[in-house]
Amino acid sequence: MENTLHIGLIREEKTPHDNRVAFSPRQCQWIMQHYPHVKITVQPASYRCFTDAEYSRAGITLAEDLSHCQILLGIKEVPADKLIPGKTYLFFSHTKKKQPHNKKMLQTILEKDITLVDYECLVHEDGQRILGFGFFAGVVGAHNGLQAYGKKTGLFSFKPVHACHDFQELITHYFGVKLPPLKIVATGSGRVAAGILEIMGLLGIKYITPEEFLMNQYAYPVYTQLKAGELYLRKSDKTYSRDDFHAHPEAYECRFLPFVTASDILMNGIYWEQRIAPLFTWADIAKDNFRIQVIADITDDTNGSVPCNIDDSTIEDPVYGVDRISRQKTAPYLPGTIDMMCVSNLPNELPRDASQYFGDQLMKYVFEDLLRPDSQLINNATIVKAGKLTPKFDYLEDYAR
Numbered sequence: 001m002e003n004t005l006h007i008g009l010i011r012e013e014k015t016p017h018d019n020r021v022a023f024s025p026r027q028c029q030w031i032m033q034h035y036p037h038v039k040i041t042v043q044p045a046s047y048r049c050f051t052d053a054e055y056s057r058a059g060i061t062l063a064e065d066l067s068h069c070q071i072l073l074g075i076k077e078v079p080a081d082k083l084i085p086g087k088t089y090l091f092f093s094h095t096k097k098k099q100p101h102n103k104k105m106l107q108t109i110l111e112k113d114i115t116l117v118d119y120e121c122l123v124h125e126d127g128q129r130i131l132g133f134g135f136f137a138g139v140v141g142a143h144n145g146l147q148a149y150g151k152k153t154g155l156f157s158f159k160p161v162h163a164c165h166d167f168q169e170l171i172t173h174y175f176g177v178k179l180p181p182l183k184i185v186a187t188g189s190g191r192v193a194a195g196i197l198e199i200m201g202l203l204g205i206k207y208i209t210p211e212e213f214l215m216n217q218y219a220y221p222v223y224t225q226l227k228a229g230e231l232y233l234r235k236s237d238k239t240y241s242r243d244d245f246h247a248h249p250e251a252y253e254c255r256f257l258p259f260v261t262a263s264d265i266l267m268n269g270i271y272w273e274q275r276i277a278p279l280f281t282w283a284d285i286a287k288d289n290f291r292i293q294v295i296a297d298i299t300d301d302t303n304g305s306v307p308c309n310i311d312d313s314t315i316e317d318p319v320y321g322v323d324r325i326s327r328q329k330t331a332p333y334l335p336g337t338i339d340m341m342c343v344s345n346l347p348n349e350l351p352r353d354a355s356q357y358f359g360d361q362l363m364k365y366v367f368e369d370l371l372r373p374d375s376q377l378i379n380n381a382t383i384v385k386a387g388k389l390t391p392k393f394d395y396l397e398d399y400a401r
């Protein structure tokens, strides 16, 4: 058919290889049934969370050569030598903050007359991002944090999430689990926080208001959640306004400190940047009354909102210790350490569910726009159009040349 729109799902070539994908086999099937002029081709990959055979069984064509496709969908950055001239690419480019390691890629995108639409820049009218993997980062991070506490105390044990086929298997794994009394403080209110709360619900951990959490002890596991409004107050008048906080975070102080003496585990899911005050300081960590033993820093900024996040950890080896006095990295689970879970690619432990969720959001809120010749949503997220920086992103000129 002449006006067929060919979409390709590219193989993730960045190393280490990412196992996620923009559409599952069933989602590809659904799209082709509902949009007869759209045809999807999948580039084979041995490490993708859905196998080539699963795409084949769903009736999706697999092909190494995607040169017939107008639109190519990936997840992570595409190595410069793999970029096909003249195509429209969608992926997380990590270029809008002039990230040095992606400079060469952006230069090549300009040279090869490519159009780059960045998933991160696709936003709803109120400015909220449409696409993200935060929910499953929260799920996996909360699980890993609990697992670390179980290992530290010797009180319980879970299997790693990446050993589960999918989220459904993880849920089954939780049946009959009885956790000891413990107190968890979770921070944030976005997707990551929603994932943390999902695990709290699945394990029957009871919600307690922040005020009660600080005052009481419980004979069963409990958690509280601190959103930005509970975490930060303007120094001048002790109030909180969301817009003002987003614009002037440096004018706000952090109110987390009382929770360090009342919690066993911190699950950190806030949005953070340099101008935002950290949750506590090294001096607080060294004090005898610092009760937190395990920190699942899902936000995961090294030396960021959690000062004792001094390094990234990996899915294979997710936890390290930090000595509270010497501030040095140690083996985990020693007396006197805080045990840190600082994995930056948590959704890769549940790639099938994370991909499926991503594809759902893409289908619901972006796909129709992608098919239109002139969509405001897509235009706003287009960093490069046919080899030229768009006006919104022309501040990247010096970085890209």
Ligand SMILES: NC(=O)c1ccc[n+]([C@@H]2O[C@H](COP(=O)([O-])OP(=O)(O)OC[C@H]3O[C@@H](n4cnc5c(N)ncnc54)[C@H](O)[C@@H]3O)[C@@H](O)[C@H]2O)c1
Pocket (backbone or CB within 6 Å): 129, 132, 133, 134, 135, 137, 188, 189, 190, 191, 192, 193, 228, 245, 246, 249, 269, 270, 271, 272, 297, 298, 299, 300, 343, 344, 345, 346, 347
């Ligand atoms: N470790 C991992 O694998 C992993 C995976 C995904 C996300 N993350 C990180 O977790 C953190 C939270 O992610 P998320 O998916 O929950 O984000 P989100 O976009 O769903 O939510 C972010 C929250 O921060 C608020 N926010 C947005 N802009 C802000 C600003 N300028 N100042 C203050 N607050 C602002 C929003 O209102 C929202 O409540 C991010 O730092 C993200 O990078 C880590």
